Structures are given as C-alpha cells and as structure tokens.
Amino acid sequence: MSSTTIRPLRADAERTVRTILEAAERTLNRNPAATMEEIAAAAGVARTTVHRRFATREALITAMSEWATRQLAQAVDDARPDTSPPLVALYQATANVLRVKLSWGFSMNTSLAKGNESERIWNAVVDRCDQLFRRLQDAGVLRAEVDPVWARRVYYALIHEVCQDLSTTSNETTGSDPDTDALATQLIDTLLRGTGSPTAQL
Amino acid sequence: MSSTTIRPLRADAERTVRTILEAAERTLNRNPAATMEEIAAAAGVARTTVHRRFATREALITAMSEWATRQLAQAVDDARPDTSPPLVALYQATANVLRVKLSWGFSMNTSLAKGNESERIWNAVVDRCDQLFRRLQDAGVLRAEVDPVWARRVYYALIHEVCQDLSTTSNETTGSDPDTDALATQLIDTLLRGTGSPTAQL
DNA sequence: ACAACTTGCATCACCAATGTTGCAAGTAGT
DNA sequence: ACTACTTGCAACATTGGTGATGCAAGTTGT
Structure with missing residues (x-):
C-alpha cells in the first residue's frame, strides 16, 4: 500500500527508479514546470521508461x-x-x-x-x-x-x-x-x- | 517603459486591468498552475478580455x-x-x-x-x-x-x-x-x- | 448625440506535453 | 544457456491550454 509497485523489481529496475527520483528532484528543483522529457534526460533514460515506472506525472511527484x-x-x-x-x-x-x-x-x-x-x-x-x-x-x-x-x-x-x-x-x-x-x-x-x-x- | 501599455486606457479598462491583476493574485496564490480561464472567471471577465490586456500568460505574471x-x-x-x-x-x-x-x-x-x-x-x-x-x-x-x-x-x-x-x-x-x-x-x-x-x- | 473604445461570445488554429503501444536489443538471475 | 525482465526507439492518439479574430452589444467621454 506504500507504493503502486505490486511485485518486487529486478535490481536494475530498482536502480533506475531511484535514479529517476533523484533526477526529478534536481530538475524540478531548478524548474518546477519541467517536462517529463527533461526529467528523463536528466536521469539518462528514455521518457517511456519514466512512464513505465510512474504512470502519470502526478504519480511521480507523489x-x-x-x-x-x-x-x-x-x-x-x-x-x-x-x-x-x-x-x-x-x-x-x-x-x-x-x-x-x-x-x-x-x-x-x-x-x-x-x-x-x-x-x-x-x-x-x-x-x-x-x-x-x-x-x-x-x-x-x-x-x-x-x-x-x-x-x-x-x-x-x-x-x-x-x-x-x-x-x-x-x-x-x-x-x-x-x-x-x-x-x-x-x-x-x-x-x-x-x-x-x-x-x-x- | 514601465508597461506594454502604449496609450492611456479608458477609465473602465483601467479598472478591468486592476481587477484582473488582483484576481490573478488570488487565484495563482491558491494554485500556481491555474489556467487563464480560471483567472478570468475569478475576475468576472471573459478569457479573451484577459488576453486583450495581457498578450501572454507570461506578460500577465510579469x-x-x-x-x-x-x-x-x-x-x-x-x-x-x-x-x-x-x-x-x-x-x-x-x-x-x-x-x-x-x-x-x-x-x-x-x-x-x-x-x-x-x-x-x-x-x-x-x-x-x-x-x-x-x-x-x-x-x-x-x-x-x-x-x-x-x-x-x-x-x-x-x-x-x-x-x-x-x-x-x-x-x-x-x-x-x-x-x-x-x-x-x-x-x-x-x-x-x-x-x-x-x-x-x- | 456621436465617435471611440471596450467587452462577451463563438470559433478557430496551434502546439507542447502527456500517455500508449509494439518491437528489437540488451541484461539479470537461475 | 535459458527465461524473464528491462530498456530504447519510433510512432501514434489525445488533450488541455494558449493565443487570435470577427462581430454584436454596451459603455465612456466629449
């Protein structure tokens, strides 16, 4: 109930999630209106990957x-x-x-x-x-x-x-x-x- | 040089401008992502009127x-x-x-x-x-x-x-x-x- | 009263961001 | 090695907000 994650992620996926969270923090801290694209770029992943882990922008921020x-x-x-x-x-x-x-x-x-x-x-x-x-x-x-x-x-x-x-x-x-x-x-x-x-x- | 206003506004227009500014302040204070529509509504004017006075959203905020x-x-x-x-x-x-x-x-x-x-x-x-x-x-x-x-x-x-x-x-x-x-x-x-x-x- | 100005309304074009999907290539774990 | 998972890429549909325009009705100032 803590997160939308149902079953445990593989190790690399887990790392990706944290990378995204940290990149999102950095990016949105500079510009709160930054796009998912920019966040993905900052994390060094494709935008689709971000969406795979966080269905919506709101979910990411939550x-x-x-x-x-x-x-x-x-x-x-x-x-x-x-x-x-x-x-x-x-x-x-x-x-x-x-x-x-x-x-x-x-x-x-x-x-x-x-x-x-x-x-x-x-x-x-x-x-x-x-x-x-x-x-x-x-x-x-x-x-x-x-x-x-x-x-x-x-x-x-x-x-x-x-x-x-x-x-x-x-x-x-x-x-x-x-x-x-x-x-x-x-x-x-x-x-x-x-x-x-x-x-x-x- | 203080504003984009070239020539003096008629009295009612001047009032409208201030009404919009105040409404925008109230609205954006509650929700910084509020739309021009919401701001216009809060000011009791049509959205087009807001755009007539402030060409872009950025201009309004400025x-x-x-x-x-x-x-x-x-x-x-x-x-x-x-x-x-x-x-x-x-x-x-x-x-x-x-x-x-x-x-x-x-x-x-x-x-x-x-x-x-x-x-x-x-x-x-x-x-x-x-x-x-x-x-x-x-x-x-x-x-x-x-x-x-x-x-x-x-x-x-x-x-x-x-x-x-x-x-x-x-x-x-x-x-x-x-x-x-x-x-x-x-x-x-x-x-x-x-x-x-x-x-x-x- | 008259001209100039302002507003609301309806409507349009436009775009940038969001969210989705399928597939091929690569990686983790056994 | 084999399977399951993950990722990048390309392409797509959708949508909500933005900004513009023309016109009719109403208001201001002289």
Missing part, C-alpha cells in the same frame, strides 16, 4: 514526496527526540534534517495532497517536533512566555531559509557537502538568542 | 510581479529607512511590508526574470534593507558579531513565515484585516531576542 518525507521522518527519529536531552536532540535533528532537505528541497515543498501517505508521515513529524519544543520549554531552554508552536514555526522558517540559500549559492560552485553541523549551530543560536544585543530593548 | 514589487518598494520607502531611527524604521517597514505581502504573496514569490524592471526594484529594496540592518548594528541594536546580512535574511524568513501562516489560516475564516502592527511586534521581538531563555546557553 512518489518523490513520499520518498522525501520518509527520509525526513528518519532524520528526525535518528535524533531520538523523545529520549535524548531536548537540546541535544534539537542539534542532532537539525543537522540530519538539513542534510535531507538540501537534497530534496522540491519534494518537501510540494503541498501534500489530503489523505496521502506522505501527509500522515508529515503530520507525525510535526507532532514529534511540537513535542520536542514542549520538552525544550519544560527544560527551561525556551522562555516560559513563548508559544512553543510559534518557536517551532520559526525553527522551520530558519531551516527553510538556510536551505534556500544553500541550494542557490553553493550548489553551482562546488559539489562539496556543506557543513551541516556548523549550519545547525548557527541556526539554533539564532533561534534561541536572536540577533539583537541584550542591552537595547523595545 | 505585470503582477512588477505591480507587487512597486508596492513593496513603496512600503519600505514610507518607513524612511535612511533617516528615521533604525529601530523605528524597522517597525514601520515591517508593518507596511506585511500589509502588502499578505495581499500579493504569489507575485512576490515568483522568481523575477533577469533584466526585469521588477528585478531592479527588488534589488534596490534589498540594498535598502541591508543598509538599514547595518544602521541597526551601528546603533547597537544588533549584536556586534552578528552578520547583518544574515540578520536581514532571518528577517525575511520570518516575514515569509508570518505571511504563509496568515494566508492559509485566517483568510478563510474572516475577511477582517489582521493586526499587522501586533504581528510586526512579535516578529521583531523574535528576531532580536530569539525564543530562548537567557539562562540556558549552548
């Missing part, structure tokens, strides 16, 4: 979304957000999520259709994050008067901003992986302390 | 972008970012920009084509903002070690987040204008102080 969302969920889970000390988990999760989001920016931004499997997973992730932010507040990391949901939203916005910048700036120059740990540190520093000096007040 | 960018520039200018005390200007600009961005979310997010008039205006606005953030730092509002460009980017991200939320949440329930001043206050508070408590540190 599959991308599902794939990306699963990876995101994994990234968060790996940080053990319910059991680790919350601030540690926040760091871990941030670095992990940045890694995923940098490669799957398009797929993560496609508004997930209602009733989708992706939507379920996504909501689970959001719940998990909200819970983490409540834990952060209980631990005194967040100020008491701050709405943890607002804090989580600011956090998302910062992640989005960092990814946005990275995918336009450094992707072209070097293929070297950006230092997600350093980015996570800067991000969380900004999230918690802001950019203002303690002296000047409103 | 016009929207230009229109929105001009309003944005106006919103920033009205805050007198070079002459007012920087923190005052920041408040003023934020409230103004929120008002504009809430109505023109789609048009502001369309990546402006190179060489566009919109791009020129947009760059001017960015320069203006960067300068404001340098003034903020000189005034001691921003911490000395913070990169003012990073601060500006965080600021943009927060604005985007606030607009995102508003356009999905409250637009459906009430037509009442959201309190942009209160939003600006919350936004700037978060920007400067973050969400963390002063005690807990990294």
Whole structure:
C-alpha cells in the first residue's frame, strides 16, 4: 500500500527508479514546470521508461514526496527526540534534517495532497517536533512566555531559509557537502538568542 | 517603459486591468498552475478580455510581479529607512511590508526574470534593507558579531513565515484585516531576542 | 448625440506535453 | 544457456491550454 509497485523489481529496475527520483528532484528543483522529457534526460533514460515506472506525472511527484518525507521522518527519529536531552536532540535533528532537505528541497515543498501517505508521515513529524519544543520549554531552554508552536514555526522558517540559500549559492560552485553541523549551530543560536544585543530593548 | 501599455486606457479598462491583476493574485496564490480561464472567471471577465490586456500568460505574471514589487518598494520607502531611527524604521517597514505581502504573496514569490524592471526594484529594496540592518548594528541594536546580512535574511524568513501562516489560516475564516502592527511586534521581538531563555546557553 | 473604445461570445488554429503501444536489443538471475 | 525482465526507439492518439479574430452589444467621454 506504500507504493503502486505490486511485485518486487529486478535490481536494475530498482536502480533506475531511484535514479529517476533523484533526477526529478534536481530538475524540478531548478524548474518546477519541467517536462517529463527533461526529467528523463536528466536521469539518462528514455521518457517511456519514466512512464513505465510512474504512470502519470502526478504519480511521480507523489512518489518523490513520499520518498522525501520518509527520509525526513528518519532524520528526525535518528535524533531520538523523545529520549535524548531536548537540546541535544534539537542539534542532532537539525543537522540530519538539513542534510535531507538540501537534497530534496522540491519534494518537501510540494503541498501534500489530503489523505496521502506522505501527509500522515508529515503530520507525525510535526507532532514529534511540537513535542520536542514542549520538552525544550519544560527544560527551561525556551522562555516560559513563548508559544512553543510559534518557536517551532520559526525553527522551520530558519531551516527553510538556510536551505534556500544553500541550494542557490553553493550548489553551482562546488559539489562539496556543506557543513551541516556548523549550519545547525548557527541556526539554533539564532533561534534561541536572536540577533539583537541584550542591552537595547523595545 | 514601465508597461506594454502604449496609450492611456479608458477609465473602465483601467479598472478591468486592476481587477484582473488582483484576481490573478488570488487565484495563482491558491494554485500556481491555474489556467487563464480560471483567472478570468475569478475576475468576472471573459478569457479573451484577459488576453486583450495581457498578450501572454507570461506578460500577465510579469505585470503582477512588477505591480507587487512597486508596492513593496513603496512600503519600505514610507518607513524612511535612511533617516528615521533604525529601530523605528524597522517597525514601520515591517508593518507596511506585511500589509502588502499578505495581499500579493504569489507575485512576490515568483522568481523575477533577469533584466526585469521588477528585478531592479527588488534589488534596490534589498540594498535598502541591508543598509538599514547595518544602521541597526551601528546603533547597537544588533549584536556586534552578528552578520547583518544574515540578520536581514532571518528577517525575511520570518516575514515569509508570518505571511504563509496568515494566508492559509485566517483568510478563510474572516475577511477582517489582521493586526499587522501586533504581528510586526512579535516578529521583531523574535528576531532580536530569539525564543530562548537567557539562562540556558549552548 | 456621436465617435471611440471596450467587452462577451463563438470559433478557430496551434502546439507542447502527456500517455500508449509494439518491437528489437540488451541484461539479470537461475 | 535459458527465461524473464528491462530498456530504447519510433510512432501514434489525445488533450488541455494558449493565443487570435470577427462581430454584436454596451459603455465612456466629449
């Protein structure tokens, strides 16, 4: 029920599927209106092959979304957000999520259709994050008067901003992986302390 | 040179143009792939009328972008970012920009084509903002070690987040204008102080 | 009132993208 | 080696959106 795949694919076909998904991500990230032709070209396969694996364009995008969302969920889970000390988990999760989001920016931004499997997973992730932010507040990391949901939203916005910048700036120059740990540190520093000096007040 | 309009339009035509621009904004904001037909319907005119005013779909979107960018520039200018005390200007600009961005979310997010008039205006606005953030730092509002460009980017991200939320949440329930001043206050508070408590540190 | 302008409607041509099929050549797994 | 699977290629049908045109009815401004 996870995918339209009925029976297991042969090894080469499986590889092709992943190649297509990755090529689609790259291509659609640059141009959301890219054609199946362009995606196929980017994957180095014929257009008919793409259609053999994904009946319609919509099916392809759904599959991308599902794939990306699963990876995101994994990234968060790996940080053990319910059991680790919350601030540690926040760091871990941030670095992990940045890694995923940098490669799957398009797929993560496609508004997930209602009733989708992706939507379920996504909501689970959001719940998990909200819970983490409540834990952060209980631990005194967040100020008491701050709405943890607002804090989580600011956090998302910062992640989005960092990814946005990275995918336009450094992707072209070097293929070297950006230092997600350093980015996570800067991000969380900004999230918690802001950019203002303690002296000047409103 | 501002638009493809050669000679002045009659009053009713002028009104039609603005009606179309607004309808296009609303429609494309909900669904970026909306057809000219849908846009025309939303504007309460025939599709041919839209094509009479905007030769191609691209021309329409360009016009929207230009229109929105001009309003944005106006919103920033009205805050007198070079002459007012920087923190005052920041408040003023934020409230103004929120008002504009809430109505023109789609048009502001369309990546402006190179060489566009919109791009020129947009760059001017960015320069203006960067300068404001340098003034903020000189005034001691921003911490000395913070990169003012990073601060500006965080600021943009927060604005985007606030607009995102508003356009999905409250637009459906009430037509009442959201309190942009209160939003600006919350936004700037978060920007400067973050969400963390002063005690807990990294 | 009159001329100029604008709009809706019906209709058309056009095209680019989508999705399908059959077949031949190549590859995976046993 | 043999079978089943996968892929590329070529060709095709379909369709939904785009853009254009001519005309009749209505509106604006003077």
